[in-house]
Amino acid sequence: MVVRVEGPSPAMAVAVDLAKRSVWLLPVVIFVSAAIWGIDGVASTLYALAIVVVNFLLAGWMLAVTGRISAAVMGAAALFGFLLRLGLIFIAVLLVKDAAWLELVPFGITLVATHLVLLFWEMRHISSSLAFPGLKPGDEPNPYLPQK
Amino acid sequence: MSALTNAAVEVLQQFPEGIDGDEAKSISAASGAGMAYGLAAIGPGIGIGYLVGQAVQAMARQPESAGQVQTTMFLGIAFTEALALIGFVVFILLKFV
Numbered sequence: 186m187v188v189r190v191e192g193p194s195p196a197m198a199v200a201v202d203l204a205k206r207s208v209w210l211l212p213v214v215i216f217v218s219a220a221i222w223g224i225d226g227v228a229s230t231l232y233a234l235a236i237v238v239v240n241f242l243l244a245g246w247m248l249a250v251t252g253r254i255s256a257a258v259m260g261a262a263a264l265f266g267f268l269l270r271l272g273l274i275f276i277a278v279l280l281v282k283d284a285a286w287l288e289l290v291p292f293g294i295t296l297v298a299t300h301l302v303l304l305f306w307e308m309r310h311i312s313s314s315l316a317f318p319g320l321k322p323g324d325e326p327n328p329y330l331p332q333k
Numbered sequence: 334m335s336a337l338t339n340a341a342v343e344v345l346q347q348f349p350e351g352i353d354g355d356e357a358k359s360i361s362a363a364s365g366a367g368m369a370y371g372l373a374a375i376g377p378g379i380g381i382g383y384l385v386g387q388a389v390q391a392m393a394r395q396p397e398s399a400g401q402v403q404t405t406m407f408l409g410i411a412f413t414e415a416l417a418l419i420g421f422v423v424f425i426l427l428k429f430v
Contacts (some may be wrong), residue, residue, distance in 0.1 A: 195404040241411065248407060256392050260385040263410055267381050271374060271417060282429055289430050293422035300418055304411050311404060 194252060199311070200245025203303050204238045210299060218291045229288040233295035236277055237303070240270055366427035373420015380413040 214234060218226035244266060251262035281287050352360075388406035392399045 195400050196407040199404060199407050240414075244410065244414075245407065248403070252403065256389040260389050263385045263406075264378070264382055267378065267410070267414060267417070268374075270414075271421065274418075274421065278425055282425075289425060293426055297415065297419050297422050300411075300415050304408065304415070308408055311408065315401065315404075 194245070194249030196248035196252070197245040199307060200241045202310070203241045203307050206303055206306055207234060207238050207299065210234070210302065214295060214299065218295070222288050222291045225286045225288045226291040228286045229292040230295045232281065232287075233292045234299055236274055237296060237299050240274065240300075241303070243270055243273075362427045366424045369420050369427060370424035373423070374417050377413045377417040380416075381410055384409045384413065 211234070214230050215227055218230040222229070247262045247266045248259055252259040278292075384406060388402050388409075391402045395402075
């Protein structure tokens, strides 16, 4: 169990990719929440989207850093990081729960929906990258494949 | 189902005198929210532990495939966490709305 994960971290690469994809989601969620809940809904939706993105980046970063120590430490970081990030999300909500601009319904819907949409989107990309690595050859090596 | 309804009615009847319907409702919502958050965190905790354990074992057996294993592990963790997030959203909706 002292295996180290060497080289570029796939977890961080996936997290950054998810963050980039969230930019594409921005106009959609802003339009939908503005149409239904108005300006407050847009602010709540953006706050939820920021929580989702930070959550992904933090998860990827923790796995990348601890993976370089050992696989066992990475496992511990995945488990305790899960609790830590749930706690951070809880604090993030507690901080703004009484704010005048917070609409809880669009906030909750965005939190769950964007999390799942981003993951399914990324999963399709990764599935095709793993199945057909030659589809999109680039200058940089594919971070999702083992380095030769 | 009727047993659950009876249990809920019994719990509501145990509130002390002087608590009106709204207060009883908010107390029930608070305890329900806590239950939802706690129970929703247990399943993903077990799932992530199992997932990561298997992934670490796979990386130990085949270190050359660590990149692929870590990628799919990260996605698996994120999908499993979605369950906890759903529980959390139910919690905030019950508690604060």
